[in-house]
Amino acid sequence: MENGKIYLSPEYEVVRSDEKCIRCRVCERQCADDVHYYDADADRMCALDENCVNCHRCVSVCPTHALKIKVSENRFRENDNWSDTKVREVYLQANSGGVMLGAMGTPLKYPTYWDKILINASQVTNPSIDPLREPMETRTFLGKKNQKTVRDADGRLVTKFTSPQIELDAPIMFSAMSYGSISYNAHASLARAATELGICYNTGEGGLHEDFYPYGANTIVQVASGRFGVHADYLMAGAGIEIKMGQGAKPGIGGHLPGRKVGPDVSRTRMIPEGSDAISPAPHHDIYSIEDLRQLVYSLKEATAYRKPVIVKISAVHNVAAIASGIARSGADIIAIDGFKGGTGAAPSRIRDNVGIPIELALGAVDSRLREEGIRDEVSVVVGGSIHSSTDVVKAIALGADAVYIGTAALLALGCHLCRSCHKNNCNWGIATQNPTLVKRLNPDYGARRLVNLVSAWKHEIMEVMGGMGINSIEALRGNRLMLRGVDLNEKELEILGIKYAGESI
Amino acid sequence: MKRVFVNEEWCLGCRLCEYWCANANLGGKTASDMVRNLKGRKINARIRVEDGANDGKINFAVQCRHCYDPMCVKSCISGALSISDGVINVDTEKCVGCFTCVLTCPYGCVMPSDDGHVVQKCELCLSNAVGSPACVEHCPNHAIVYEERGVL
Numbered sequence: 001m002e003n004g005k006i007y008l009s010p011e012y013e014v015v016r017s018d019e020k021c022i023r024c025r026v027c028e029r030q031c032a033d034d035v036h037y038y039d040a041d042a043d044r045m046c047a048l049d050e051n052c053v054n055c056h057r058c059v060s061v062c063p064t065h066a067l068k069i070k071v072s073e074n075r076f077r078e079n080d081n082w083s084d085t086k087v088r089e090v091y092l093q094a095n096s097g098g099v100m101l102g103a104m105g106t107p108l109k110y111p112t113y114w115d116k117i118l119i120n121a122s123q124v125t126n127p128s129i130d131p132l133r134e135p136m137e138t139r140t141f142l143g144k145k146n147q148k149t150v151r152d153a154d155g156r157l158v159t160k161f162t163s164p165q166i167e168l169d170a171p172i173m174f175s176a177m178s179y180g181s182i183s184y185n186a187h188a189s190l191a192r193a194a195t196e197l198g199i200c201y202n203t204g205e206g207g208l209h210e211d212f213y214p215y216g217a218n219t220i221v222q223v224a225s226g227r228f229g230v231h232a233d234y235l236m237a238g239a240g241i242e243i244k245m246g247q248g249a250k251p252g253i254g255g256h257l258p259g260r261k262v263g264p265d266v267s268r269t270r271m272i273p274e275g276s277d278a279i280s281p282a283p284h285h286d287i288y289s290i291e292d293l294r295q296l297v298y299s300l301k302e303a304t305a306y307r308k309p310v311i312v313k314i315s316a317v318h319n320v321a322a323i324a325s326g327i328a329r330s331g332a333d334i335i336a337i338d339g340f341k342g343g344t345g346a347a348p349s350r351i352r353d354n355v356g357i358p359i360e361l362a363l364g365a366v367d368s369r370l371r372e373e374g375i376r377d378e379v380s381v382v383v384g385g386s387i388h389s390s391t392d393v394v395k396a397i398a399l400g401a402d403a404v405y406i407g408t409a410a411l412l413a414l415g416c417h418l419c420r421s422c423h424k425n426n427c428n429w430g431i432a433t434q435n436p437t438l439v440k441r442l443n444p445d446y447g448a449r450r451l452v453n454l455v456s457a458w459k460h461e462i463m464e465v466m467g468g469m470g471i472n473s474i475e476a477l478r479g480n481r482l483m484l485r486g487v488d489l490n491e492k493e494l495e496i497l498g499i500k501y502a503g504e505s506i
Numbered sequence: 507m508k509r510v511f512v513n514e515e516w517c518l519g520c521r522l523c524e525y526w527c528a529n530a531n532l533g534g535k536t537a538s539d540m541v542r543n544l545k546g547r548k549i550n551a552r553i554r555v556e557d558g559a560n561d562g563k564i565n566f567a568v569q570c571r572h573c574y575d576p577m578c579v580k581s582c583i584s585g586a587l588s589i590s591d592g593v594i595n596v597d598t599e600k601c602v603g604c605f606t607c608v609l610t611c612p613y614g615c616v617m618p619s620d621d622g623h624v625v626q627k628c629e630l631c632l633s634n635a636v637g638s639p640a641c642v643e644h645c646p647n648h649a650i651v652y653e654e655r656g657v658l
Binding site: 019020022024025026029030060061063064065436437440441442443445446 | 526537541649
């Protein structure tokens with residue numbers, strides 16, 4: 001219930017250089033939050049600071065660089081215990097009576113283990129490789145690997161996979177982001193880029209828009225607890241099927257796409273009525289055990305004639321290693337683990353900021369556990385949840401991953417400025433919105449180009465770093481934890497990551 | 507010959523093209539040039555954004571098409587308008603300000619210049635400091651392109 005006036009000052013302040021402002025009003029036309037307006041009587045541009053989400057659209061388009069968004073200096077009295085944010089949240093909740101909503105990954109300061117892991121390089125006793133002159137393989141196959149070495153009648157090795165695989169030209173995929181949470185043009189960009197790059201993007205739980213079936217070979221189709229848009233053709237359309245059990249940003253809870261984002265196209269794609277809220281329950285109501293999961297895995301395999309590998313995506317939680325072991329035994333081909341820093345289009349921010357564990361530790365624990373149990377080759381492992389750069393990819397693979405999912409990085413490539421307001425359906429960059437006037441701000445010709453550039457650049461860097469280590473394939477890097485050393489980590493962290501401290505020899 | 511084209515699907519109606527056009531044709535190139543050139547001035551750009559129907563969801567920037575058989579050149583009584591290498595140029599020394607071209611241009615892309623005595627039109631920024639269409643360079647959504655599309 002709304003309750004009285006809220007005594008909060010605006011978080012941001014729009015600072016305009018009057019010397020530079022030429023009153024072109026581009027800021028006004030481009031701000032979907034109605035911050036800027038022109039006062040004709042005074043011939044000046046004005047701003048409603050309280051509406052600003054600090055997305056930097058106006059800053060980016062202002063032709064004379066007259067704008068600057070400042071974090072307001074109006075803060076509550078300094079207090080290390082009750083920070084401004086914490087006080088503000090109490091005010092907001094006292095006013096609304098609702099849960100705090102947020103979007104994208106947690107902005108809180110948690111350790112980033114990638115930054116505490118260093119990579120090895122060859123010196124003197126082993127040769128490094130120049131990827132510009134020598135072959136370097138970044139291709140990766142995801143899926144159950146053959147358990148036995150088999151030879152044919154002539155004694156030649158049988159190299160054919162016995163289980164379906166997803167082939168990737170680089171060990172990178174675009175994370176699941178549903179059509180609904182992101183725009184048509186964002187999906188178009190991801191689909192085209194994935195196809196050009198020879199990797200996969202992921203539909204997320206919102207079904208596959210009819211226009212994107214031609215990109216099926218580079219699509220992972222997702223089946224989540226809401227089962228939106230799931231039908232036989234959909235399952236057959238992709239390179240693989242992902243069962244979404246959890247998401248790093250909101251482990252243990254479901255999803256909620258507000259009805260205002262469910263327009264005619266989203267409605268048709270999700271197979272739900274226009275304007276209705278799309279609610280994904282927290283659990284799959286038919287899955288309460290590994291045995292139940294196995295039933296769904298095999299239902300999907302049966303429905304696709306055993307031609308599509310099945311991914312089970314979970315969020316990284318405390319018992320992740322045991323859960324992964326169960327998933328590996330459920331018949332799934334691939335396990336995707338989403339760390340607690342992973343992004344979202346909308347989540348209760350308390351959950352996003354406090355639930356789950358770091359992906360690095362989860363990956364270390366899962367890979368070790370699967371190896372100990374002798375079932376590592378039964379499944380591929382894909383990790384996501386704040387992969388920031390090519391070296392994070394290299395570190396993830398050396399820790400034991402087969403490939404990574406990138407979501408936030410992909411959105412950044414599309415122009416996202418991480419203002420974390422996706423849940424408002426008012427994305428000024430045309431990404432997390434269904435408003436047609438905003439959606440057209442993302443031209444997929446250039447969105448796709450920027451995604452291709454990003455992943456190509458990362459691929460080059462991955463080859464450089466691998467070459468430096470004297471490694472010439474992703475295959476040889478995978479789980480090669482001796483290539484990693486930790487800094488600023490305690491014994492327990494090193495143990496879980498399964499790496500040595502910097503300076504320790506083999 | 508390369509021409510400027512606008513794809514209305516991606517035109518946002520932000521009007522940055524108009525301001526960069528005005529700036530370029532006043533000899534400017536950079537953001538600070540724009541402050542100097544356009545501060546306190548009503549712009550008279552050679553590219554104009556039309557805000558169409560459909561709740562303003564369609565926008566379209568339009569400027570000289572550089573027609574192969576241009577009405578403006580045919581109608582010019584003083585020989586001020588001419589075609590060189592496909593680009594239609596205006597010689598302001600010869601222009602007498604009769605504005606017949608303004609009336610005949612089917613696209614509304616020839617207009618009186620600020621002083622009202624001669625006409626102005628898009629000359630693709632080929633002879634100003636920018637050197638290639640400023641509207642294309644500064645379109646934030648790549649809606650305006652400069653490309654070869656054969657005979658129109």
